[in-house]
Amino acid sequence: MIIESRELRLKHRIPVVKTEKFWKGLEGGRVYKTICKCGRSYYPPRADCICGNQTEWVEITGKGVVECFTVVYSMPSGYEWSKPYRIVVARFGDVRVMGWSEEDVFVGDEVSLYTAKDGSGIWKIWFRKG
Ligand SMILES: [Zn+2]
DSSP states (O other), rough: OOOOOOOOOOOOOOOOOGHHHHHHHHHHTTTEEEEOOOSEEEEOOOOOOOTTTTTTEEEEESOOEEEEEEEEOOOOOOOOOSSSSSEEEEEEETEEEEEEESSSOOOTEEEEEEEEEOSSEEEEEEEEOO
16 A cells, blocks of 8 residues: 655755855865864864854865765655765765765775766765775
8 A cells, every 4th residue: 555645845945154165165166174273173164163263164175085875776856867876975184075976986995076066956076986
C-alpha cells in the first residue's frame, strides 16, 4: 500500500549580510573561511568569533584530503538533472569543507576545490582529484 502526499517544495530566504563575501566568492571561484586573532578558524565562515572579536576572511587554497564521502544515486526533488554524485568532506588545513564531486574520490585522496553552478543554476563547491 502506498499513500500519496502532495509535493512539497521549499525555498529558503536566508539573510547573508554578514556572510556576503562567502557567497560572492563562490561566484568568483573562491572559497573563504574566517579566522580570529584568538586562533580560531571557522568554516562555514562566521563574521563574529565566540571570543567577541570580528574575524578576518581568508581564501581556502591548496590541496585538501578527503575525510569522508557518500554517493547519491537517488536524486532528490529538484536535482533530476544530475547524474550520481558524491558529497565529500575534505580537510584543508584547520577546516573541513563539504562539496560535491563527479569523480570517484575516496578517503585519503588529495583534492582541490573549485566553484561552479550546478544544473539548477546554484553556485556550489566542487572537488576534483589532485
Ligand atoms: Zn576569537
